[in-house]
Amino acid sequence: MPENENREVLLSVRDMSVCFGKGKRIFKAVNNVSFDIFKGETFGLVGESGSGKTTIGRAIIRINPTTSGDVIFKGQKINGKISKELDRRVTREIQMIFQDPMASLNERAKVDYIVSEGLYSGERISEEERKRRVEKALQEVGLLPEFASRFPHEFSGGQRQRIGVARALIMQPDFIIADEPISALDVSIRAQVLNLLSELQKERGLTYLFISHDLSVMRFICDRIAVIHKGVLVELAETEKLFAHPLHPYTRALLSAIPLPDPVREKNKVLEVYDPTQHDYSVDKPSWVEIEEGHMVWGNEKELNRYRDMLKA
Amino acid sequence: MERETILSVRDLDVKFSLRGRKLNALRGVSLDLYKGESLAIVGESGSGKSVFVKTFMGLLDANGWIDGGSITYKGEDLTKYTTEKQWLGIRGKEIAMVLQDPMTSLNPLKTIGAQIIEAIELHQNLHGEAARKEMLSVLTDVGITEPERRAKQYPHEFSGGMRQRVVIAIAVACRPQVLICDEPTTALDVTIQAQILHLIRDLKEKYNLTTVYITHDLGVVANVADRIAVMYAGDIVEIGLCEEVFYEPKHPYTWALLSSLPQLGVKGEPLYSIHGTPPNLFYEVKGDAFAPRNPQALKIDFVKRPPYFDVSPTHKARTWLLDPRAPKIDPPEAVRKLATEGVKGYA
Structure with a gap:
């Protein structure tokens, strides 16, 4: 893994919060999160349902407005009020792949339209050019060009997810947010889609934000992983470092709970249970601290000291 | 090692009729389920694993039928059952099922206490105060704290994991011999998943259950199974x-x-x-x-x-x-x- 300092930051999230509702019924779905995503890497965001991981993805791509903080993409602030021109650029350069390929494709549109819909919002292109790009995008994801005239229901789950990937690729993005892209797929199909994503990354130097709850898949494809719990990032580290030295008790609980497809290990594993009441943040306030190079953790002074001891041991 | 067989399936064929065509969902499946074991059935979607266990309870969709073979449970061939009344002697009473999604398998209009009591009255023939006591004890068994208070609540007041515990409570309240869990933890978070699997294992011991899991997650299989199909x-x-x-x-x-x-x-x-x-x-x-x-x-x-x-x-x-x-x-x-x-x- 290259040194972090020398790597180009593609996207930077600083103290970002996202709230829903207002007044007394306000709910903070994402609470002051900060992280950087480097160009060309696969950055994983893991958490339980309701932890705010999807909201972070949606806030970056400007579907949910941020309440405070900054999202900086290629050196420019892209959240809040931005110029129309920048908005258009962001729409093109950041694309999203959704979880359920059964639900995320317009059933009444042909593949041709689904894949090229994004092109209609950009600069005008000729019909021939559009057709050519659709064909190219379909080929890149391993589908035949003649599929363009078919409807989504004619495809299997894996093929539909490929259509979802083609729709993102046609915009020639730099950054793709993949929100649980393989959770709805069968084991054997998962492998195909994962391989496709990493192939495309190699060919085009794409950067991924991979949002998932499945740590065993993330271990396989992510360079770095951030763990989120109830809207707060609790730990961030390079993948293998996180698996080798998890510090935050929530990370530890999450790692210990992953089912291992290995009966001897699985039946003998020790489950750690996370009790959020163990943190006493009444006086000693927690913060987001780099405890060792590239390894961030959320905790107060007392906890951080304990984590430092854990790292030394 | 001679083990007692509780359910024996021989050469089971199941077909579905779809738009005038016949689909061969099961093609001559045979299986012996041993008493007290924990069997996991693994397969991709469409492999027939759910259809297979549905035949044990007479729950095939209306366009499906058993086209051959036998399912022997306690000396009776279940494939010969024709009336709902016969099946009611099996469903819940002998073989109970926990489904994937706890959001949809509970009645949103009834308190969870009432839903569990319904099962107890039907299958254990307890009524009134006795049924209520039994309900509270089952709720405690599935790890729900403050059962008195929780029993008066509705499903929407429970989290996903807690709801799945309620579904399991309803299943064991019928005092079945066999508990079938169809993807019991797919809709749950990993930390909750681990707890629910643990719970089912504990209940299996406590109530002397034979468990059948259906799943596509090999990690879950490694955790729960004695045998794998x-x-x-x-x-x-x-x-x-x-x-x-x-x-x-x-x-x-x-x-x-x-x-x-x-x-x-x-x-x-x-x-x-x-x-x-x-x-x-x-x-x-x-x-x-x-x-x-x-x-x-x-x-x-x-x-x-x-x-x-x-x-x-x-x-x-x-x-x-x-x-x-x-x-x-x-x-x-x-x-x-x-x-x-x-x-x-x-x-």
Whole structure:
């Protein structure tokens, strides 16, 4: 893994919060999160349902407005009020792949339209050019060009997810947010889609934000992983470092709970249970601290000291 | 080791009629379920695993029917059942089921206490105060604290994990012999999943249950199973003890399934993936159903359906590779790695 300092930051999230509702019924779905995503890497965001991981993805791509903080993409602030021109650029350069390929494709549109819909919002292109790009995008994801005239229901789950990937690729993005892209797929199909994503990354130097709850898949494809719990990032580290030295008790609980497809290990594993009441943040306030190079953790002074001891041991 | 068989399925054929065409959902499945064991049925969607267990309870959709074979439970052939009344003697009372999604398997208009009491009154013939007491004790058994207060609440006041506990409470309140869990934790978070699996195991001991799990998650299987049946295209292609299927798998489909696990992949290299798609069950499947997707398939695989070959007294597989005349083909590297090194654990 290259040194972090020398790597180009593609996207930077600083103290970002996202709230829903207002007044007394306000709910903070994402609470002051900060992280950087480097160009060309696969950055994983893991958490339980309701932890705010999807909201972070949606806030970056400007579907949910941020309440405070900054999202900086290629050196420019892209959240809040931005110029129309920048908005258009962001729409093109950041694309999203959704979880359920059964639900995320317009059933009444042909593949041709689904894949090229994004092109209609950009600069005008000729019909021939559009057709050519659709064909190219379909080929890149391993589908035949003649599929363009078919409807989504004619495809299997894996093929539909490929259509979802083609729709993102046609915009020639730099950054793709993949929100649980393989959770709805069968084991054997998962492998195909994962391989496709990493192939495309190699060919085009794409950067991924991979949002998932499945740590065993993330271990396989992510360079770095951030763990989120109830809207707060609790730990961030390079993948293998996180698996080798998890510090935050929530990370530890999450790692210990992953089912291992290995009966001897699985039946003998020790489950750690996370009790959020163990943190006493009444006086000693927690913060987001780099405890060792590239390894961030959320905790107060007392906890951080304990984590430092854990790292030394 | 002689074990008591509680449910015995022989050559079960199930067909569905869809838009005037016949779909062969199950193609001659045989299985013995032993009393007190925990069996996991693994397979991809469409392999027939859910249809298979639904036949035990007479819950096939209206367009499906049993086309041959037998299901023997306590000396009775369940395939001969015709009336709902006969089935009511089995459903819940003898065989109970926990479904995947706790959001949809509870009645949103009734308190959870009332829903559990309903099962108790029907199956244990307790009423009034006795039924209420039993309800509270079952709620405690499934790990719900403050049962008195919680019993008065409605399903929407419970979290996903808690709701699944309620569904399990309803199932065990019927005092069944067999508990079928159809993807019991797919809709839950991993930390909750681990707790629910633990709970089912505890209840199995407490209530002397025989459990059948249906899942596609091999991690869950490794956690819960004594025995594993691998299903593909409407048939059990391999069955054996948990360790046998994980560490000495024999069927190429089991190999492929294990090889495509991300835990066994090497970072930066493509993950093993199975080519093609499962066979179309509208047509007669010739030979070994997995052959078209198996790059190492033998000629006979395309012609004749393999019988079961015994690997050990507890382990058998339907593949010609086990025929003494077959060429020796080694399992893929990932599968060997699983047997020798195991998967990477977590700190």
